[in-house]
Amino acid sequence: MDPVLALKAIIMGIVEGLTEFLPISSTGHLILAGSLLDFTGPKVKVFEIAIQTGAMLAVCWEYRVRIAAVLSGLSSDRRSQKFTLNIVVAFLPAALLGLVFAKAIKEKLFAPVPVAMAFIIGGFIILWIERRNRNSAVAERVQTVDDMSLLDAFKVGCAQAFALIPGTSRSGASIIGGMFFGLSRKAATEFSFFLAIPTLMGATVYSVYKDRALLSMADIPLFGLGGFAAFVSAFLCMRWLLRYISTHDFTYFAYYRIVFGLFVLLSAHYGWVVWAD
Template identity: 60%
Template sequence: MIELLHALPLLAKAAILGVVEGLTEFLPISSTGHLILASSLIGFTGEKANMFNVVIQTGAMFAVIWYYRKRIAETVAGIFSERRAQRFALNVLIAFIPAVVFGLAFGSWIKDALFRPVPVAIALIVGGFVILWVESRQRRGLAAVRIHDVDSMTAADALRLGLAQCFALIPGTSRSGATIIGGMLFGLSRRAATEFSFFLAIPTLVGAGVYDAWKYRDLLSAQDVPMFAVGLVFAFFSALACVHWLIRWVATHDFRGFAWYRIAFGLVVLATAATGSVDWTA
């Protein structure tokens, strides 16, 4: 089975990874972790593969822009005249800055040390238990909700979520999971934390994609254009479906199901790595 996956055409691998990216980017289950695991399974590894997995996140970002195009257009139109638009844009900028600082300081070391399946599996499991703990606090009424919509956030709230997002530099943690669960800990409603996570994804994913494309530009050639185009398109449409579904899901559900999925998936990876039934080093 593994041999068949490794033998897939390059564009088929790009499409698979695009779907994986789109479906997992905004769920608290770690898109980077799933991309590392999926890439290992289909034999798409190396520096160019790592860059591809980062760049196609831009496709997921465009899905958020399309879904929230009205709100984004209103913010851009009112950036110089409306206090609401100015405060919203400033909060997104404030939340984005910590990821830039920590990413530039530790990004290369983290990629060299942790961008492998087993560390991802461990992070998935740990993150799953963190989600269960936060949801338990919510059910017991230990985390009072102060903020019910993103327009009620202060600059301090934005900074806290930006710092929470930095944990997602560890592959397997989940960018959306870190911001959503962090937001719930800091007093945001589940819906407000989820929506702000979407908006924060725009500068974060664009910044990461542009930075990696520039950093590894010597690896690129004209022959790579179809591969990247396929990955971006599949990431866009799968992410658009995911965002549409998730924003409705959080109105009536919590994240415990995602937590148990993380734990189970992480244990499967560790078990198959320990027994040698799957070669996760490929």
């Protein structure tokens, strides 16, 4: 493997892992990183989606005991059955809308201005939700993921569907949406982690199958390297985020989104970054 290409794959994997579970949009950061590294093209788009599997596997490893308990209890344990059904229900809105609108979204919204606007609007929404929670007696009805109802799961799933818009952030949409609908910060964050498993796996399988003509066996080492880098960085990021939310809110991420969105707009306008497809 070309060492330079391998280094680019590792950097992209690290970017994916560090941004997948933070409310700052992994897609937007991968677009920018790919442009800066001159790592673009149709095959790279598949690569960017495929390495999400590494982040998904980080969730599986972090929660391996819980996942094993759920799988072993599917046939008899009502708690496990309820948890699994909630994940399925939350997964469906984004999955169905993605199948219908994926082509239009890719054609119309994978551009600097829509991505930047999604960053900025998302940042202001986070600020609004955090201020709302601070200044009013908003009841946290749901303290843990096991307390969620099917309706709670469906609402979070609908919120996650907004992440089909590049720059919105899958984790940001599901976490902030969950908090808006009455989930505690910890419950919303953990449910977002679990919801990543079918969402990222589904996106990877669909993308690889749809664009299989672009790929060959020679691509496996590159994809594996990027996926492994995503796994390690995502695992570390998840551990950090769970500690962070115990004493902090998401305000700093909101300001980061706004500043980053403005940078994207300026970079596109003045040609600092070539936003290649």
